[in-house]
Amino acid sequence: MSQSGIESRIADLIVAVLRDRDESLGPDDLNRPVAELDLDSLDLVELHQHLERALRVRGDLNDTARFAYLSDYTAYFSKLASQG
């Protein structure tokens, strides 16, 4: 899969997880600050774990817990997926 294909898949995964939490969230919210979204810290752990499982990679929660934007997850996990 191409890099853009991986990134597109990750974005879709993130949006799917977000919509489980809040149906009003969508692709446009990937570029909003995490702090502005109605997500708690456990939502972010769940997002991290879902991405790991879907992509069959292992990330570091210490890294992703610091992300300010959901799009940071896309870049981080696409890098892991392309390495894997």
Place this chain on the structure above:
Amino acid sequence: MSAGIVDLATAKPGDRVDNEHFTAIGLTDEWIRRRSGIASRSWLPEETPLSEVAAQACAPIVTRAGSAAGIDALIVVSTSERQRIPGIAQRVALLAGLDASVLALDMNAACCGFVYGLVLGLSLCDAGRARTVLVCSTEAMSRMVDRTDRQTACLFGDGSAAVLLADRPEFSGFCHTAGCDGSQEALMRETEAGGIQLDGMQVYDRAVRRMSESAQYLFDHGPAPTVVVGHQANGRILEQIRSFNAHLGVPFVNRIEHSGNTSSATIPLAFAEELDAGGIPAAGRLGAVAYGAGETWGGVAVDYRLPAVATP
């Protein structure tokens, strides 16, 4: 022969504390439910000795077993019992009506205590060192938390539960896994000022991983459990574990709603509640998995066959 669980009893006396109690520290019912799945919990009065609550769980089992059953050992698991000398087990033995010849000891392995207690008790039975063993978890976590701490005050509850272990011809051998990592002790610890400090995100992540791994181990080694009861730390942890392990095809019990996190007592309390609700049959194979401070983790698969009267 192999040992398994042949009786079960619980005790959850005390005051029922619902989520409205925490509006005083700025928490809403909606937030607590969403964050933890907890709606209410029991808190013991300060003056109630934990040994009495443990004995309330043990005594019905002792009565049902009768003197001929030969309860040779009592393992009382507790993280929250403050008194160290003497230990709590001897008092529980007395109050529950056990014979003076019983081997009675205290044990603390934080939230993994019940799983570890089962492993020790089953080992005593299978080795022929005890005819039957009583394992009782008893906790008053409300006495450990800082009740003004918005992160932890609403999470914890109090309660006791006990199981009787004995050989039965129809039981398969138990299976267990366990581990610890002392380098992670900062994840969950009692603070010097009083209260419990939690690294919520890391604990959530590691609890899901460790309990999922332990559950998978139990399915990969020996007869498969017919039900899995994980440490009831947080409803979201339990649902994540259930989701990640759906392929195992058995019920994953989530009974945290009206108990909260009772540390080592969560597994037998949830098991009893699920049985009482008819969610699982009175005979089967329990897979109990836990994760806790230390850090500790582990799981045990054990057959059970319970009498009809063994309800909470």
